[in-house]
Amino acid sequence: MTRGSLLGDGTLVADYDFYLPEELIAQQPPPERGMSRMLVLNRDSETNGEPLVSDRSFADLPSLLNPSDLLILNDSRVIPARLFARRATSRGKQSATGLIEVLLTAPTAEGNWTALVRPGKKVRTGDHLVFPDIADEIVLEAEVIGAGEFGERTIRFASIQDFYAILDQIGHMPLPPYIRRNDSTADRERYQTVFAQQRGSVAAPTAGLHFTPPILDAIAARGVEIAKLTLHVGLGTFAPLRVNRLDQIHLHRERYTLPEATATALNRARSEGRRVVAVGTTAVRTLEHCALKAETSTSGQFAPHSGETEIFISPGFQFRAVGAMLTNFHLPQSSLLMLVSAFAGRERVLAAYAHAVREHYRFFSYGDCMFIR
Secondary structure (H helix, E strand, O other): OOOOOOOOOOOEEEOOOOOOOOEOOOOOOOOOOOOOEEEEOOOOHHHHHOOOOOEEEEHHHHHOOOOOEEEEEEEEEEEEEEEEEEEOOOOOEEEOEEEEEEEEEEEEOOOOEEEEEEHHHHOOOOEEEEEEOOOEEEEEEEEEEEOOOOEEEEEEEEEOOOOHHHHHOOOOOOOOOOOOOOOOOOOHOOOOOOOEEEEEEEEOOHHHHHHHHHHHHHHHHHEEEEEEEEEEEOHHOOOOOOOOOOOHHHOOOOOEEHHHHHHHHHHHHHOOOOOOOOOOOHHHHHHHHHHHHHHHHOOOOOOEEEEEEEEOOOOOOOOOOEEEEEOOOOOOHHHHHHHHHHHHOOOHHHEEEEEEEOOOOOOOOOOOOEEEO
8 A cells, every 4th residue: 555644734635645554454354243453542632641542442332432422323234236247139138248347336216326337438328238147047137328437327227126136136245446355145244234224335334344232232231322324325435536635525425314313312412412423434424414404404403304415524624413433444545534534633543543554453344443532
């Protein structure tokens, strides 16, 4: 990986670089869910006398939460969104040409999806695609109806009774490209949180992967209130930043839902001065987007609703909802690293990442985590 420094004022994408040996990128989940290491980052270490970072285990998380905290989880469920297709012949059969990889990223209308297609240059608007099952029988058909940049396509699927059942049959779990192996049967369970309910993500909200039912029970037993929201992770997770400055960054829209029970819990926590702890950057982005909407509403309170967000959080952002967060370690020069830097300070975060490298923490989706308080 690349090597960066702490120089710069934080306005350039390159200011969020760091050195990461390839061997620290986790290729598999830990042997058992919940056994990850956890780096604790203290934002107020300069004033409270505590060290900037301390090395803990994820199992310690319940003891680090306050009984009055409100813990927010993202209950989005990952779909097996990576498909393999062939071009259809004029007779509706499969072409003998090579396989085309189709990674669904978000639904756009009834039967329509945006997708990343490889090899993109060979897939044009008007092409018809067929998707075979393991027996090489065609079970799904589609037409390419639009083309974007960098291999992005809009695909219209032929009407079918249960689209998601077909995805479960022929789809693969969309492991990120830095996991350099094919997905396995085990990934169907491990690349999914234990509280996943609302299907629609094409990447896991990875901070949630560490939780187990016993740890959730321990958190609840401590008196912590637990609530859920939904943000479906989309194309932005896979799309690299292709600009040089932070003020040039525009993220893709992602769909979210703030349920009534969660809006009520947030309003109650705010009125009582309680800390809101977000599990993952997806929860952070949703909460801060909804907090901005609340500011401009008549009531000034969180209200249940669904919508889309493209909020980009970088240093200088004023956090309105989140008081602490659990997050995994993020890629160099990524928008998620910028979000974490906005919350804890770029110099502190890069120093914590340097510590994590020295101590051989495991990085990215299947890696270890960091609790920022």
